[in-house]
Amino acid sequence: MIGVGPAGPIVGATPEGAPGPAADGSSPRAQPRERGGWNTLELRDLDPMAERPFWVTLAQLPGVGPVGFARLLHRFGSTRAAWAAGAELLTVLPRVADDGNAALRRLRREGPPAVLARVERATRLAGGEVLTALDATYPRALAEIDPRPPVLYVAGDGDAFEAPGVAIVGTRRATGYGRACAADLGDELARAGVTVISGLALGIDGEAHAAAVAAGGRSIGVLPSPLDRVYPPRHRELARRMLASGGALVSELAAGQSTGRPDFARRNRIIAGLARAVVVVEAPDRSGALLTAAAAVDYGRDLHAVPGPIDAVASSGCNRLIADHLAALVTSSAALLHAVGARSGARPVSVATLSEAEGLVLGGLLRRSASIEELIGRTGLRTGVLASAVTLLEARGLVDNYGGATFHPTPAARRIGAAADRAR
DSSP states (O other), X not given: OEEEXXXXXXXXXXOTTSSSOOSOOOOSSOOOOOTTOGGGOOGGGSOHHHHHHHHHHHHTSTXXXXXXXXXXXXXXXXXXXXXXXXXXXXXXXXXXXXXXXXXXXXXXXXXXXXXXXXXXXXXXXXXXXXXXXXXXXXXXXXXXXXXXXXXXXXXXXXXXXXXXXXXXXXXXXXXXXXXXXHHHHHHHHHHTTXXXXXXXOTTHHHHHHHHHHHTTOOEEEEOSSOTTSOSSGXXXXXXXXXXHTTOEEEESSOTTOOOOHHHHHHHHHHHHHHOSEEEEOOOOSSOXXXXXXXXXXXXXXXXXXXXXXXXXXXXXXXXXXXXXXXXXXXXXXXXHHHHTTOOOOOOOOOOOOOOHHHHHHXXXXXXXXXXXXXXXXXXXXXXXXXXXXXXXXXHTTSEEEETTTEEEEOHHHHHHHHHHHHHO
C-alpha cells in the first residue's frame, strides 16, 4: 500500500479500517496501463444473458479480481470458454489464492446455473441486485475505467449513479475541523444536486454521507463488505437512511462472503471510479484515503484536498498532495462547487430567535471550535448559563458535539453566520 511521506510515496501503508496491509495499492502518480486490460476488450460481442452464469461464477473464485478477470477474457474470449477450459484458467491469473484449486472444484460441482441462482437469491434477500459489466444498468462511470469490477452487488436507486457524483474521503480518526469540513462540503454538494460518494467508514466518510442525507440529497456508499453485512456496524442505520433518501450501496462481494485485506483497497478504487472528482478532507501520511487519491489521478478524475495546519498529523497527507500539485486546494465549499461545475442549491435559512447567551456562544464557535472551558473564557458567561445555551443550540441543530469535549457549528449555523455577515 502507498501513503505520502516526507520523501514522497510510502510503501506499506495500511488503509484505515482494514485488518492489515492490503495487496493492490497504487501511487498518487499515474501508473502505466497493463497491456490487455478492460479497455481493449470487445464486450459488445458477448451475449449478457448467455455469459451471466459463468461471469458470476468466475467472480466467486478467490484471487480472480478485476485484472485477472480481464486476462481470462483476453485469453479465452468469453467466460463460457474460460469455464470450459477447466483448471487451465488458473494458469492465466496473475495470482492464485491458496484455496484456488479447491474453490474451482467446488464451483464446478455446483455448476454455473446453480451458483448464479444462489448468488442472486442471497443478494435479493439483502435488498440488492447483481450487475455484471455486460449489463445495461452497470454504472456508466465505472464502465470507463480500467480495471473495472466485473460484478457488482448494488442496493438502492439506480438513478443515483446517473447524477454527477463527487467523492469525499478521509481519515477515520477525524478531528473536529475535519468533521466540520466534511459535513459542510457534503451539505453544499447535496443541495446543489451532486451525489456524494464515500466509503461509509467512520470519521470523514460518515460525516459526508450524513450531511448529504440531512440536506435531502443522494449519497452512495461503497462497501468493503457484502450488502448483508454493512461495515462498520455502527453505520448500518446511516446506510438505511441513505437508501431511504434515494441513495445506493455498492459492493464487490457477494452476500455471505468474508471481507479480506484487498477489499478495502479495491473499495477505494471504486469510489474514485464512480466520482467526477475526489475531495480528500483529512488524511495522515499513511491513510487509505490516499489510495482513493491515487486512483483518482490514475483514472483522470479531478483531485482536490482540504488544507490543514502545518503541524496537524491528520492533514499531513492533504497538505503534501497540495504541495506536490497533485490536488487542487479547496478554499471553500462554494469554490469546490464552481470547480466541479455545480451551482449552489436552495438553502432556506431558518433563523430562530436566539437568546443573548446563545448568540454569544454561536458567534464564538463560528470563529473557532472550542471546549466548554474555552467558551467560558470567550463569552464571559457563567458555567450554568453557558451549558444551557449550548444544549439549546444543539437542539436547534446549530451545534455539534464531537467526543464530548469540543463543540462545532453545523453547516446550518455556518449559513446563518454567512447570511448575517452579508446583511452587515
